[in-house]
Amino acid sequence: KQEVTQIPAALSVPEGENLVLNCSFTDSAIYNLQWFRQDPGKGLTSLLLIQSSQREQTSGRLNASLDKSSGRSTLYIAASQPGDSATYLCAASGGSNYKLTFGKGTLLTVNP
């Protein structure tokens, strides 16, 4: 059974700092890995999708990497802003039905 872990559970940084969020998964036979953002009381917003054949994806100040062999993905946020404050979730897609298995998220606070 796939298990997805996100470390740290919470992170507080000053504005302008570059930061890395970590995601690890136990079953390397994934189809893809997706990063989401969730604001309080809101739904999930898709940030980046990395296919299993890819090593990284970039969107603006966000860069996500994938290392299947070690069961790890990282989300790099450059020059963080207060508006980046949210919970970040990673989800691995795999298995016979490509089911998304979610981590419990990292709560990010960027202080002005």
Add this chain to the structure above:
Amino acid sequence: NAGVTQTPKFQVLKTGQSMTLQCAQDMNHNSMYWYRQDPGMGLRLIYYSASEGTTDKGEVPNGYNVSRLNKREFSLRLESAAPSQTSVYFCASSEGYGTEAFFGQGTRLTVV
């Protein structure tokens, strides 16, 4: 461009009452999903539909039923609500298995 729309946004039920959560997507996606999100448990898959006319159980299907009414709509029914079903329910859709998933804004359900 609405994406995935869920109704209602909030609901309070008494134990034993029934209700249907509605979900519709306007992206012409084949696959649709229902998740629940609970503190400390993360997001867990309840039911999914790979394509119109098919539905399958996810991780936590007990106490729920679903209907894939057409390609756009996927409803979740609670026949006899229990306090353990107090949760935030999210509907999601994707073009197909293993492709990028898009989420609705959620339904916050309280069963008293």
